Amino acid sequence: MRLLHRRGGGEVKRRILYVIGSLNVGGAERHLAQVAARLKARGWEPEVFAMSPRGPLAGFLEDANVPIHGTELPNWLSTALPNERLKARLNLVLTAIVLVLTMWWRRPHAVHFFLPAAYIVGGLASAFAFVPARIMSRRSLNNYQRSHPLFARIEHRLHPRMTLVCGNSEAVVRQLQDEGIDRSKLRLIYNGIETIPYERPFDIEQARKAMGIASDTTVFVIVANLIPYKGHSDLITAFSLIKPKLTRPWVLFCLGRDDGIAGELQLQINAAGLGENIRLLGARSDVPDFLRMADVGILCSHEEGFSNAVLESMAAGLPMVVTNVGGNAEAVVDNLTGYVVPPHNAALLGEALLRMAENPSRAKMGEAGRLRARQLFSMESCVDRYEAMYREVGADQQVH
Structure with a gap:
């Protein structure tokens, strides 16, 4: 798959790398898969990095010709490690390293993080890879931060590094603004559904x-x-x-x-x-x-x-x-x-x-x-708004 599409006398950058925790069936995961498939049909080059790469939605993305990246501990190593905490930490380190390498290898114009775990791991990893635009999508209220104060501290450090931050409701956007994100960097994109x-x-x-x-x-x-x-x-x-x-x-x-x-x-x-x-x-x-x-x-x-x-x-x-x-x-x-x-x-x-x-x-x-x-709340209007946001951060720009 090529990084650039030709248009007129030049070429157009259209690769978006999504980062998400898993491809299990959940609201955020299904939303991302549907958006990625629609963008692919519209001529974009969406790719997905899943921290747990296999899941029920992987087949849907593969059918839509959306590449999936990710890694997991080899079975022999996972079996050899009886300590679950150590296993989880090693898997997290491996995931972060592979994500950095994926960003360098695929050279997306924008990396788009979905959900807190992907934002924290992906946001930190993106500091070691040249990525022109970073976007974070929060899809729930920040109540989870009460029981995970470390998440809150890391997220607040990552917010200024984002090009844009997106919420899926006014309630979420208001909370993001309360966390210190300038309103000019905030975008509202409601979920879209297939009717x-x-x-x-x-x-x-x-x-x-x-x-x-x-x-x-x-x-x-x-x-x-x-x-x-x-x-x-x-x-x-x-x-x-x-x-x-x-x-x-x-x-x-x-x-x-x-x-x-x-x-x-x-x-x-x-x-x-x-x-x-x-x-x-x-x-x-x-x-x-x-x-x-x-x-x-x-x-x-x-x-x-x-x-x-x-x-x-x-x-x-x-x-x-x-x-x-x-x-x-x-x-x-x-x-x-x-x-x-x-x-x-x-x-x-x-x-x-x-x-x-x-x-x-x-x-x-x-x-x-x-x-x-x-x-x-149609999927068509939702994907229209995603396209507008990606163009805003410089994707789809002609390169001579």
């Missing part, structure tokens, strides 16, 4: 029948990995509070990878007598089907950047019940496309869910959300 999966013909009744759901059942859905801050425990408590008041049969589908709390959540579900109503389905590749068979979408996080899951649920025509964290209230308009409630409050969350379940106009709210998602 095509929600526009194809779909037999809702058949899909529900396959899941053993009667036609008069109210179907709730939450798409979020099983992590404490996603608020699943609050959600179970909320449903336990309103169960006696729900007038129709109901079911809640919980879609998302188990990060270690599924057992605790299942115990809570069983203790609340909700075993017939709440299903933990794990990570799924058919999320659009579940969204389209549902009646109400939920995201009850304690913290958030700007959730793709909310946008995808809106694109599927679902009225939303979300907590007022991060960019949730920027996506969902309270009382128009859904209900926005405070986080950490199972009682108010339950009231909103009950109100939505009994709301005869909820389909109109869902349709308003669908229109909003298409107009403001």
Whole structure:
């Protein structure tokens, strides 16, 4: 793959190297993979350096002809090291060295860091490689810094070295400004979503029948990995509070990878007598089907950047019940496309869910959300903004 494209009488630099922690299925990882694939189709040369290079999204990027770089400890060395802490440190050092070499070898015009670990390792590594432009994207609120103060100190040292810093919601951008980054260096790029999966013909009744759901059942859905801050425990408590008041049969589908709390959540579900109503389905590749068979979408996080899951649920025509964290209230308009409630409050969350379940106009709210998602949060407009940002830092400039 060549570093330069020809245009007119000169050549154009278009190589962007993304740095991210892994290629597992998560909101930031999926977003990066989709953006990189779209940029590739538009004639850019995106490449990805993943600190853990293999993962479910690696195949998607390879199918889009986006090169993947990275390294891991050889199996023989990993097996020979019984100390996990030592193994992690050696892997981190090896990753940093290989990343520096990759920057020298690939000569990108811009390096773009996604998520804190990649920012810290990549930001430090970029000091040893000539990179014309450095961009950091933060995709969540900085609550993680409270439990990792060293991360905060390193990030604050790296901020002045960045050419631009990007947030995916106004809430994130405000926090970045509070950390001392000049507003002139800050950019806002909302997440973008693919709407095509929600526009194809779909037999809702058949899909529900396959899941053993009667036609008069109210179907709730939450798409979020099983992590404490996603608020699943609050959600179970909320449903336990309103169960006696729900007038129709109901079911809640919980879609998302188990990060270690599924057992605790299942115990809570069983203790609340909700075993017939709440299903933990794990990570799924058919999320659009579940969204389209549902009646109400939920995201009850304690913290958030700007959730793709909310946008995808809106694109599927679902009225939303979300907590007022991060960019949730920027996506969902309270009382128009859904209900926005405070986080950490199972009682108010339950009231909103009950109100939505009994709301005869909820389909109109869902349709308003669908229109909003298409107009403001399409993947096309998102990638347009990425292109504008890369051109701003000098990519796509003609070289004679």
